[in-house]
Amino acid sequence: MNLINEVEKNQLNAIIDILTKNLDKEKDKEKIEKIKEEFLNRDKNLKIGDRVKAYVKIIEGDKERIQIFEGDVIAKKGSGLSRSVKIRKNSFGVGVEKTFSIYSPYIEKFELVRHGRVRRAKLYYLRKIKGKKSKIKEDILT
Secondary structure (H helix, E strand, C coil), rough: CHHHHHHHHHHHHHHHHHCCCCCCCCCCEEEEEHHHHHCCCCHCCCCCCCEEEEEEEEEEEEEEEEEEEEEEEEEEEHHHHHHHHEEECHHHCCCCEEECCCCCEEEEEEEECCCCCCCCCCHHHCCCCCHHHCCCCCCCCC
């Protein structure tokens, strides 16, 4: 297990270096620390049933843009750097699901829109339900 932790730590440092490549290490220490903090705490902000916006970097040729995918978190999977989250949304009456690697450098950030109140660890039953029944109730207490 110790070797796995070392490899993950090296990969995390490499990803953080990619995210902070344009910043000066001495001048922008606070920005770098903030980026590290947000990057390492991505998993703690996501819970099953939450409505989130995933900001994904899309590279087309030499251009780069950010595309937003907003939906409900229906599953979390994996551990460590390979942790992923499955997000589902309805787009023009058709259900769309995407799996995002939480610690991918192509994910700019996950923004929490609202907390959902659910009693399951996996919300795959939402695939069969249509209309208003598929809405997740909001958890006001958290």
